[in-house]
Each structure stands twice: as C-alpha cells, then as structure tokens.
Amino acid sequence: xxxxxxxxxxxxxxxxxxxxxxxxxxxxxxxxxxxxxxxxxxxxxxxxxxxxxxxxxxxxxxxxxxxxxxxxxxxxxxxxxxxxxxxxxxxxxxxxxxxxxxxxxxxxxxxxxxxxxxxxxxxxxxxxxxxxxxxxxxxxxxxxxxxxxxxxxxxxxxxxxxxxxxxxxxxxxxxxxxxxxxxxxxxxxxxxxxxxxxxxxxxxxxxxxxxxxxxxxxxxxxxxxxxxxxxxxxxxxxxxxxxxxxxxxxxxxxxxxxxxxxxxxxxxxxxxxxxxxxxxxxxxxxxxxxxxxxxxxxxxxxxxxxxxxxxxxxxxxxxxxxxxxxxxxxx
Ligand code: PBG
Numbered sequence: 642x643x644x645x646x647x648x649x650x651x652x653x654x655x656x657x658x659x660x661x662x663x664x665x666x667x668x669x670x671x672x673x674x675x676x677x678x679x680x681x682x683x684x685x686x687x688x689x690x691x692x693x694x695x696x697x698x699x700x701x702x703x704x705x706x707x708x709x710x711x712x713x714x715x716x717x718x719x720x721x722x723x724x725x726x727x728x729x730x731x732x733x734x735x736x737x738x739x740x741x742x743x744x745x746x747x748x749x750x751x752x753x754x755x756x757x758x759x760x761x762x763x764x765x766x767x768x769x770x771x772x773x774x775x776x777x778x779x780x781x782x783x784x785x786x787x788x789x790x791x792x793x794x795x796x797x798x799x800x801x802x803x804x805x806x807x808x809x810x811x812x813x814x815x816x817x818x819x820x821x822x823x824x825x826x827x828x829x830x831x832x833x834x835x836x837x838x839x840x841x842x843x844x845x846x847x848x849x850x851x852x853x854x855x856x857x858x859x860x861x862x863x864x865x866x867x868x869x870x871x872x873x874x875x876x877x878x879x880x881x882x883x884x885x886x887x888x889x890x891x892x893x894x895x896x897x898x899x900x901x902x903x904x905x906x907x908x909x910x911x912x913x914x915x916x917x918x919x920x921x922x923x924x925x926x927x928x929x930x931x932x933x934x935x936x937x938x939x940x941x942x943x944x945x946x947x948x949x950x951x952x953x954x955x956x957x958x959x960x961x962x963x964x965x966x967x968x969x970x971x972x
Contacts, residue, residue, distance in 0.1 A: 661970060666946050668971060670714035670962035674759065674912075674954045677706055677748075678851050680723040681740040691847035692917055693924045695956050697723055700744055704751040713962040717757035719807055719954055720744050722766055723852050730775050731767030735793040739767070742801045749802030759805040759834065760798045762819070764790060771856030773810040773863065782863055784812050791815050792822035799828040805887075809836040811863040816883035834912065835885035838873030838899050840865045844892045844918030851917065873899040874906060881909055890950075892916040894941060897948035904949025913950035915941065920956045935964070939971030 653663040678697045680687065686696040698706060710718055722741025724733040733739035741760060749758045764787065765773045774787030791810065798806055806823075808815050816835050823831050841864035849856065865872055873896070877888045888907055890900040891914035904911040923941060927934030938957050945953055955961070964971070 657970075664970070664972070666943055668942060668946055668953075668961070668965060670965050671716040672946075672952045673715045673958035673962055674717045674719055674757075674952060675710055675715055675958035676719045676721060676954055676956060677703075678721045678723055679703065679740060679744040681725045689847070689851045691850040692921060692956065693928070695851065695920075697851065700740070700747055703744060703747045707748055707751040707756070709959060711752065711755040713959045714966065715756060715958050715962050716952055717759050717805065718748065719759040719761060720748060720803075721761045721852055724767055727767055727769040727855065729769060730790065731764035734764055734767040735790060735797050737797055737800065739797075741766075742797050745798055745801035745803045749804075757804050758802060759807055760801075760803040762791060762794055762798060762806045762808045763810040764794075765810070765854065765856065766852045769855060771854045773860065774812055782812075784814070784863075787812050788814055788818040792818050795819040795822050795831070796826045796828065799823055799826070799831040803831070805832040805834050807834045807836060807889075808885075809839060809891075811836070811839050811860070811865075814883070816880045816885045820884040832886045833884065834887040834889060835877075835880035835883075836891055836914070837877040837880040837885065837888040838865060838890045838896065838903060840867050840873075840892065840896060842867065842892050842895070842916070842918070844895065844916050847917035847921045867895070870899050870902065874902050877903045877907055877911075881907060885909060887912055889914060889954075892919055893945045893948075893950065893953065894919045897944065900945065900948040900950055904951075910951045911949055912952045912954065913945050913948075914954040915945060915956075917956070936972070939964075943971045 680697040683699045686698050689695050724740045745760050763773050772782050774782040777783040841861045887910045889912045890896050893913035893915045900913050923937045926932045
C-alpha cells in the first residue's frame with residue numbers, strides 16, 4: 642500500500658472542477674418526489690405554520706402544482722388528503738368522492754404520464770381518533786379489521802388513477818392484502834410502495850399539523866421502535882415477500898444505518914422519506930441564522946442518497962430540482 646507522500650487524498654479536493662468530477666454520488670430531479678397536501682373546502686392555498694414554505698392546496702390548484710412539478714422534472718408527487726369530516730372508520734378514505742380519491746383523479750388527468758401520481762394509503766387523515774387503523778373495543782388498533790379497509794382504499798385509489806400506492810399504516814400483512822385486492826379488481830399494474838421501516842418518530846410532528854391530525858397518544862404499537870435496526874430490515878424483507886414493488890425507510894436522516902442495510906439486502910428499489918421534522922429543523926435553524934440553508938439541504942439529501950436511497954420524498958423536491966437543473970452542486 643502506498644503511503645504519504647505518494648498517496649495524497651487531497652488531490653481530488655483541490656478545486657471545484659476536480660471535486661465535481663470526483664463526486665461519487667449525485668441526485669437527479671427524477672429521483673425526487675414531492676409530498677402534496679390537498680384540503681377539502683378551501684379556495685386558496687393555506688400555508689402550514691409548522692412547515693415554512695409548504696401549503697395545503699385546494700383541489701382546484703392541483704393542475705398548477707402538477708405543471709410546476711412536471712416542469713421541474715421531478716419523479717412524482719405523493720398526495721395526502723385533508724378531509725373536512727372524519728369518523729371512527731375513516732369513511733372518507735374508501736369513498737370514491739372522498740377528497741384524496743378526487744385529488745388523485747384531478748392529478749392523474751393533469752399529469753398525462755409526465756410524472757407518477759402516488760397516494761398515501763393510510764386511515765389516519767380520515768379517522769376522528771387519528772390512528773392509522775380502526776379501533777377494537779378495548780381501544781387498541783385492530784390489525785386485521787384495518788386490512789379490510791386498506792383493501793378497499795387500495796382499489797379506490799387505483800380506480801381513481803393512482804399509479805403508486807404508499808402503504809404507510811404499518812399493519813402486518815398490509816402489502817399482501819392490498820396486492821390481492823388490487824389484482825382481483827383488475828389493477829395488476831398498480832405499484833405498491835411499502836413504507837416498510839416506518840419508525841415511531843417525533844420527527845412527524847409538523848406533519849400532524851399539516852393534516853390537522855386529531856391523534857391523542859402515539860403509534861408505538863404499530864410503528865417501529867427507534868432502538869431497533871434489525872427489525873427495519875425484517876419489515877422490508879417481509880414486505881418484499883408479500884409483493885412490495887418498492888420499499889421505504891422513514892424518517893431518513895436519523896435512520897441512515899437502516900437505509901443502508903435495507904438497500905443492501907433489498908432486491909427491489911429502496912426509497913427514503915425525509916419527513917416534516919427533518920425539513921422544519923433545517924428551515925428554522927436557517928431562519929435563525931445558524932446554518933447555511935442551501936448547503937444544509939444539499940448535505941441532508943446527499944447523505945440520504947449516500948446511505949442507499951434511490952429516490953427521496955422531500956418537501957424541497959421542487960426547489961432542489963431547480964438547483965440541479967441549473968447545474969448547481971448539492972455540496
Ligand atoms: C401516515 C403518514 C405520516 C407521515 C406520512 N404518512 C404520519 C404518521 O405516521 O404519523 C409523516 C410524514 C412527515 O412527517 O413528513 N399517513
């Protein structure tokens with residue numbers, strides 16, 4: 642092995658042009674996915690206080706959002722619905738006229754195949770108790786009763802034109818159940834993105850504001866314990882077994898080890914979700930003058946990429962796609 646002074650690792654760091662050609666990891670706009678919140682009953686976009694720069698959109702504004710996303714060249718949008726009425730079983734989720742299913746139709750129409758239309762498949766935005774599933778008599782989240790509703794939700798979303806369903810509810814068996822329901826309804830081509838390693842995270846805090854969540858308590862009986870890495874890998878392998886087309890790790894930044902392991906063992910694409918709290922931390926720290934906003938955003942995303950994510954859901958998708966198109970380096 643050659644030693645100093647023959648081996649000078651600083652050679653490849655000496656100038657912007659050298660660093661640029663020596664950079665191991667890159668991001669492309671098509672690898673970015675924008676989460677989009679659609680709220681029932683509003684006429685104007687409503688800024689989300691906890692997520693500076695992110696708004697809830699009226700359904701009529703979706704075509705413009707799609708145009709912007711298509712022009713930016715991003716790979717897709719992930720739709721979330723914010724209904725005006727909620728109930729114990731999340732009826733709005735399975736109703737073809739529910740806000741999310743309506744939004745999917747409008748988005749799919751506007752997209753014309755230029756980017757993928759993805760939808761969050763989970764009951765939490767639609768239940769009055771805010772849990773991701775229905776409750777048993779003792780107040781616990783009933784796994785198998787919830788699967789029946791996820792199956793209906795999957796078919797309703799696919800009927801509406803969603804190409805990729807983001808199964809984020811963390812019920813056991815949800816991928817197999819939705820796959821079978823989709824196939825039986827003639828939706829063999831609908832893609833399942835399994836939020837496989839979804840941790841019970843404090844970093845979802847601002848999102849709960851964005852969807853006006855009514856949750857009391859927490860989701861620790863179904864989302865993963867942050868102390869467990871191995872379990873994240875087990876969840877991903879189980880989902881692949883059940884038929885997941887893509888697996889995901891979420892949040893991203895605090896779980897880069899899980900992302901790396903999952904991406905190494907997975908024989909399907911591995912994605913990551915840079916969640917609301919990861920976004921808000923950087924935005925607020927930058928607003929307070931503590932960090933360089935653009936460099937922090939770039940570093941956070943290239944870190945997720947370096948750990949093994951092939952695509953990233955991020956609230957900065959449009960902005961970062963613009964930088965990349967302009968040839969700006971992320972680091
Ligand atoms: C569940 C869902 C959540 C997020 C995405 N899908 C919330 C949760 O599980 O509590 C969080 C996303 C974010 O924080 O940006 N429908």
